[in-house]
Amino acid sequence: MPRDAADAPFDIVPAEAIAEGRATDAYFDRTVTTLEHAGKNPRVVAEVTADQFPTGEFELLAGVKDAAHLLAGLPIDVDAMREGRLFDGGPVMRIEGDYLDFARYETSLLGFLSHATGCATGALDVRRAAPESQVLSFGARHVHPSIAAMVERAALVAGLDGISHVAAGDVLGVEAGGTMPHALLIAFGNGHQEEAWTAFDEAVDADVPRVALCDTYSDEKDETLRAAATLGDALDSVRLDTTSSRRGDFRRIVEEVRWELDLRGFEDVGIFVSGGLGPDELRELRDVVEGFGVGGHVSNADPVDFSLDIVERDGEPCAKRGKLSGTKQVYRTPDGGHHVGLADRSGPSDGEALLEPLIRDGELVREFDIEAAATRAAEDAAAVDF
Numbered sequence: 001m002p003r004d005a006a007d008a009p010f011d012i013v014p015a016e017a018i019a020e021g022r023a024t025d026a027y028f029d030r031t032v033t034t035l036e037h038a039g040k041n042p043r044v045v046a047e048v049t050a051d052q053f054p055t056g057e058f059e060l061l062a063g064v065k066d067a068a069h070l071l072a073g074l075p076i077d078v079d080a081m082r083e084g085r086l087f088d089g090g091p092v093m094r095i096e097g098d099y100l101d102f103a104r105y106e107t108s109l110l111g112f113l114s115h116a117t118g119c120a121t122g123a124l125d126v127r128r129a130a131p132e133s134q135v136l137s138f139g140a141r142h143v144h145p146s147i148a149a150m151v152e153r154a155a156l157v158a159g160l161d162g163i164s165h166v167a168a169g170d171v172l173g174v175e176a177g178g179t180m181p182h183a184l185l186i187a188f189g190n191g192h193q194e195e196a197w198t199a200f201d202e203a204v205d206a207d208v209p210r211v212a213l214c215d216t217y218s219d220e221k222d223e224t225l226r227a228a229a230t231l232g233d234a235l236d237s238v239r240l241d242t243t244s245s246r247r248g249d250f251r252r253i254v255e256e257v258r259w260e261l262d263l264r265g266f267e268d269v270g271i272f273v274s275g276g277l278g279p280d281e282l283r284e285l286r287d288v289v290e291g292f293g294v295g296g297h298v299s300n301a302d303p304v305d306f307s308l309d310i311v312e313r314d315g316e317p318c319a320k321r322g323k324l325s326g327t328k329q330v331y332r333t334p335d336g337g338h339h340v341g342l343a344d345r346s347g348p349s350d351g352e353a354l355l356e357p358l359i360r361d362g363e364l365v366r367e368f369d370i371e372a373a374a375t376r377a378a379e380d381a382a383a384v385d386f
């Protein structure tokens with residue numbers, strides 16, 4: 001029954017509601033009622049698919065851990081691609097069981113996979129745009145706090161080098177990092193940037209990189225040289241987050257700052273940039289900066305439009321219009337090919353089957369590891385033909 005909303009400080013669907021199948025669209029409740037009334041509960045195979053046929057656009061699968069924990073315990077079998085797998089067409093997950101045992105879970109299942117896969121794909125875009133650079137995820141401010149861990153996990157699966165959200169880091173077992181916000185400089189006031197950088201250096205744990213934000217009140221070159229003069233060898237990097245109204249040619253600004261730092265013997269002070277950055281900007285700047293902070297391109301990425309479609313009913317292939325009947329398998333070939341075929345037919349002789357056991361009779365048969373997923377993503381990204 002509905003919970004007393006007054007008890008909840010935030011409008012957040014509780015984990016318990018997700019786990020018990022209440023985080024569902026009402027029409028699934030009605031479907032269950034109707035099928036029970038009619039005495040129908042077919043044994044089905046249902047597939048999670050974004051595109052029936054290859055589109056030439058690969059996406060990076062994420063959200064599988066949450067999806068697995070959602071479905072574990074239900075009397076069903078599930079096969080799925082692993083987190084960090086690239087796909088282009090065909091199913092990424094397949095459920096087999098009595099329909100009423102999982103009908104209500106469709107909404108959350110698709111939500112877990114669609115949103116995380118969108119963010120992971122956005123993160124892979126920037127990862128591939130600057131493969132040698134440090135790229136940090138810090139877009140949590142753009143999204144509802146209840147999904148920060150999802151966004152940050154997706155960023156890490158795609159191979160980004162760090163995250164900024166502290167509570168997400170607690171969930172993921174990853175130390176969150178960052179630099180300093182403009183608020184810190186503003187709290188000291190214009191003309192007092194040196195005091196702000198000094199106070200940061202005095203106050204913050206010694207293992208935190210000293211990255212001075214150098215664009216608050218004055219020109220990036222001016223504040224950078226003042227930060228270098230103030231912190232000297234203690235300064236690791238400067239962060240240039242130049243607001244769009246002043247940005248102009250960001251590369252030129254960076255090159256100028258680099259020149260003036262080197263001229264004064266600060267060759268070891270790195271330059272870190274942020275603010276509205278996407279793959280194009282990373283490609284343009286990667287040879288003149290040490291690292292990037294990327295927010296919106298990851299956190300605001302469009303969810304991938306997955307659907308769950310029944311493709312077999314009581315052993316017979318079936319499908320709605322626009323979908324392909326029959327239980328499928330997806331294969332990766334050594335040349336990076338992506339092949340979709342019927343599961344009961346033989347696939348490419350050199351193909352690796354990508355949908356593997358995830359749940360057997362309700363029991364989870366896979367473990368999840370972010371680093372392993374990131375390694376898979378990097379290997380797959382190197383193999384497939386984007």
Ligand SMILES: O=P(O)(O)OC[C@H]1C[C@H](OP(=O)(O)OP(=O)(O)O)[C@H](O)[C@@H]1O
Nearest residue numbers: 181182183241274275276277294295296
């Ligand atoms: O543009 P994105 O890739 O989404 O990254 C988020 C923006 C917002 C934030 O800047 P501010 O809003 O100035 O906040 P702060 O002072 O904390 O840097 C951060 O420094 C990036 O520039």
Ligand SMILES: [Zn+2]
Nearest residue numbers: 181182183241
């Ligand atoms: Zn700022």
